[in-house]
Amino acid sequence: MNAIILSAILGVILMFSGIFVTSKTAIRNIATAGMALLLLVNIAEQGGFHLFNVNTHNMLVFSKFGLLFNSIAFSATLLFFLVSAKDITNVGINAAEYFALIFFISCGIAIVSSFNSLLLLFLGIEIISIPLYILTGSDKRNLKSNEASLKYFLMGSFSTGIMLLGIALVYGAKASFSMEQMHSSINAGRNAWFYAGLLLVLISMLFKVSAAPFHFWTPDVYDGAPTVFTSFMATIVKAGVFIALVRLFDMSFVGSGYDWQLIIAIVTAATLFIGNITAIFQQSVKRMLAYSSIAQAGFMLFGVFSQNDFSREGIILYTLGYSLATIGIFAVLIKMKDYTFEGFNGLARTEPVLAATTTIFLLSLAGIPLTIGFFAKYFMLASAVKSGSHLWLVIFAILCAAISVYYYFRVIQSMYFKTGLAETEPVTPVFRWLLAGMAAAVIILGIFPNLVLQYLYF
Amino acid sequence: MNLFFLQNAVSASSAVNYLPIALQVLCAAGFVALTLGISPFLGPNRKTAEKLETYESGIHSVGNARQPVAIKYFLVAILFVLFDVEVIFFYPYAVNFRELGWNGFLAVLMFVGFFVCGFYYIIKKGALQWED
Numbered sequence: 156m157n158a159i160i161l162s163a164i165l166g167v168i169l170m171f172s173g174i175f176v177t178s179k180t181a182i183r184n185i186a187t188a189g190m191a192l193l194l195l196v197n198i199a200e201q202g203g204f205h206l207f208n209v210n211t212h213n214m215l216v217f218s219k220f221g222l223l224f225n226s227i228a229f230s231a232t233l234l235f236f237l238v239s240a241k242d243i244t245n246v247g248i249n250a251a252e253y254f255a256l257i258f259f260i261s262c263g264i265a266i267v268s269s270f271n272s273l274l275l276l277f278l279g280i281e282i283i284s285i286p287l288y289i290l291t292g293s294d295k296r297n298l299k300s301n302e303a304s305l306k307y308f309l310m311g312s313f314s315t316g317i318m319l320l321g322i323a324l325v326y327g328a329k330a331s332f333s334m335e336q337m338h339s340s341i342n343a344g345r346n347a348w349f350y351a352g353l354l355l356v357l358i359s360m361l362f363k364v365s366a367a368p369f370h371f372w373t374p375d376v377y378d379g380a381p382t383v384f385t386s387f388m389a390t391i392v393k394a395g396v397f398i399a400l401v402r403l404f405d406m407s408f409v410g411s412g413y414d415w416q417l418i419i420a421i422v423t424a425a426t427l428f429i430g431n432i433t434a435i436f437q438q439s440v441k442r443m444l445a446y447s448s449i450a451q452a453g454f455m456l457f458g459v460f461s462q463n464d465f466s467r468e469g470i471i472l473y474t475l476g477y478s479l480a481t482i483g484i485f486a487v488l489i490k491m492k493d494y495t496f497e498g499f500n501g502l503a504r505t506e507p508v509l510a511a512t513t514t515i516f517l518l519s520l521a522g523i524p525l526t527i528g529f530f531a532k533y534f535m536l537a538s539a540v541k542s543g544s545h546l547w548l549v550i551f552a553i554l555c556a557a558i559s560v561y562y563y564f565r566v567i568q569s570m571y572f573k574t575g576l577a578e579t580e581p582v583t584p585v586f587r588w589l590l591a592g593m594a595a596a597v598i599i600l601g602i603f604p605n606l607v608l609q610y611l612y613f
Numbered sequence: 614m615n616l617f618f619l620q621n622a623v624s625a626s627s628a629v630n631y632l633p634i635a636l637q638v639l640c641a642a643g644f645v646a647l648t649l650g651i652s653p654f655l656g657p658n659r660k661t662a663e664k665l666e667t668y669e670s671g672i673h674s675v676g677n678a679r680q681p682v683a684i685k686y687f688l689v690a691i692l693f694v695l696f697d698v699e700v701i702f703f704y705p706y707a708v709n710f711r712e713l714g715w716n717g718f719l720a721v722l723m724f725v726g727f728f729v730c731g732f733y734y735i736i737k738k739g740a741l742q743w744e745d
Contacts, residue, residue: 167730174737 156217157196157206158225158265165189166258173251183240186254190236193261194229201226201610213333214272220467221268223610224398227471228264231391231478232257238486238589242383246293253293256286257387264395268402273322273332273356276399280318280363283392284311290387291380303379310372314362321355324348334406353407357418360403363396366456367425370449374433377445385441386485389448394474397455401462401470409462419460420545426453427555434562441494443562444484447520450559451477454552457535461542468608469534475600475607476527480516483593486586487513492578499566500575508587509579510570515594517563519601522556526601532556534604688740699728 172185196206201222236243236254244250263282270276288311292304322332328349329336358369365373377385408415430450437443455477458470487509491498503510519528539549570577600606667674706713706721713720735741 170734174734 156209156211156215157200158193158229159215159262160207160209161196162193162258162262162265165193166255166262169251169255169258173249173255176251179244179250182251182254183236183244186251186257187233187236187240189254189258190229190233190261193258194226194233197222197225197229197265213335214275215266215269216271217269219611220471221398221402223471224268224394224474225265226610227475227478227607228268228391228395229261231394231475231482232261232387234479234589234593235387235391235482238482238586238593239383239386239489242489246381246383247295249293253290253384256290259286260387260392260395264391264398267395267399270399270402271334273325273334276356276403277315277318277322279399280360280396281315283395284315284363287311287384287388287392290384291376293384294381297379297381299379300381301379303376306372306379307376310362314359314369317355317362318359321352321357321359324352324355326352328352334403337407350413354418356403357400360396360400361422364393364400364452364455365449366422366452367429367449368422370426370429373449374442374445377448378439378442382441382485382489385445386482386489389444389485390478390481393448393452394455394478397452397458397470397474400459401467404459405462416460416542416544419456420548423453423456423460424548424551426450426456427552431555431558435558437562438496439494440488440491440496440499440566443496443566444481444488447559447562448481450555451520453555454532454535457539457552460545460548461538463538463541465534465538465541468611469531469538471607471611472527472534472600472604473531476519476531476597479593479597480519480526480528483516483590483597484513484520486590490579490582490586492580496565496569497575499569499577500573502570502577502579505577506579506582508591509582512590512594513570514567515597517566519597521560521563524601525598527597527604529601530604685743692735692740695731696728699725 169182169186169189172182176182176185199206200217201219243253246253260283263279263284263286266275266279266282270279288304288308291307292300294300325337325348326332328345329339331339362369362372377389380388404415427450430446430448430453434443434446434450437446451473455470455473458466458473460466488494490509502513515526519526522528522532536549536552539552540546569575702724703721706717709717
């Protein structure tokens with residue numbers, strides 16, 4: 156509860172600081188301090204310290220898993236602020252409002268990580284989506300940004316409509332929005348409604364995490380949005396919706412006797428295949444990262460596919476690893492003058508620190524051992540093996556991971572083995588140190604993943 | 614005879630009970646069609662050029678309709694919708710005013726407080742300023 160209320164209040168505070176504070180540096184500092192406070196308060200709640208005592212009528216249930224996920228999402232956002240806050244304020248004139256919207260999204264993420272009622276799920280997803288539509292179109296003079304925003308808005312509202320229809324059908328079957336009633340035997344004759352409703356909710360959620368075949372909006376929106384916000388959308392927001400998906404599945408489909416695993420297996424395979432194959436043909440690194448985010452979503456779907464302890468650990472690690480690496484790569488990408496692969500030619504000579512850290516992030520995304528990406532993928536695949544069915548999916552996923560190495564290494568190849576003069580915006584030493592710190596975190600967590608996972612259990 | 618009195622309806626799910634509504638729909642549609650259809654024949658019919666001109670609220674139309682309109686109109690419309698929705702939330706509260714007691718009052722006060730915050734924000738941001 157701490158995080159939900161505080162993030163909303165911080166959002167309002169930042170809205171008003173847009174009126175009263177004129178200095179962009181001050182706004183950046185307020186936002187960063189606010190996010191640090193939010194993280195602290197959430198960690199305090201993990202330790203059993205509650206700032207607010209609100210009776211939620213069992214609509215929200217705060218589990219260790221959800222709170223840990225919040226902490227990870229907030230630390231990733233804090234890192235994102237530290238690395239890219241300057242670029243956020245440079246997007247347009249409404250600097251404070253961009254931060255305010257990000258705080259509202261954090262509120263939505265805190266809701267979906269602990270919802271216990273379909274109503275709250277809907278609210279949370281909407282609180283996440285609506286600020287994103289605005290952030291996507293925040294570069295008002297840019298035609299591509301406008302197009303992306305409108306596309307995202309139209310498609311997103313349709314998928315929200317589908318979700319509402321699904322929730323209505325579930326309500327028709329179970330006469331309740333509460334997740335605890337999902338397995339009650341009321342109206343057992345209406346199980347068809349129940350499954351149809353859950354499938355519709357599932358479709359809408361798969362749309363939000365850009366799983367195939369609902370991924371078509373992703374490349375255009377990620378490409379059109381200002382690069383800083385693409386970084387935020389592709390990492391923290393996506394992971395937040397995944398947590399909602401895992402929670403929803405855990406409490407509805409599992410144990411309902413319905414063969415949902417086959418559906419998820421097919422979606423996962425399609426997502427991995429389309430994401431990886433299309434990423435190969437991209438010329439722009441930004442677009443390649445958009446497709447790679449689809450491919451990575453395929454791996455995160457394993458957390459939904461096999462609901463067991465391994466998958467829960469896996470999705471936490473995956474969120475952390477994927478967010479760290481992708482935020483880092485995007486932070487470097489923003490500094491580049493040219494977003495194509497050729498633009499990275501010879502970066503190792505002009506900016507050795509940037510090139511080295513980007514290499515580590517890319518290795519982590521590809522799942523090379525000694526990086527956190529390896530353990531994230533390992534836990535995901537191990538969970539699928541443990542769940543025992545559809546082993547072909549695991550083999551397919553490994554093949555796709557091998558394909559992904561090709562396009563990730565293309566960037567490394569450009570940076571180190573091709574001659575050219577990669578042009579970058581001026582980079583401060585603080586930025587370099589931050590990137591180096593993130594790269595170090597990727598490696599340390601890749602050797603000792605238990606540093607994070609222990610919080611799941613005590 | 615029972616058919617035509619809604620209060621005598623026995624079982625709500627029977628289709629027969631919707632007969633009065635169907636009759637009413639028929640009557641309403643028939644009345645509109647009849648009056649619209651009959652009026653050209655009854656009244657005098659003098660079509661002058663000025664009478665056939667398009668007008669809105671008694672003002673003559675000037676120029677083409679497809680011209681850029683100040684975005685302010687849109688903003689005001691959106692703000693209107695926002696505050697309109699706020700008022701709608703008051704109705705259920707007004708109906709349950711006594712039952713909800715002080716807790717309900719505090720909840721509504723909080724709701725209005727948030728709204729005043731938003732109102733202050735849009736005024737400060739200059740959303741209601743007409744002159745640039």
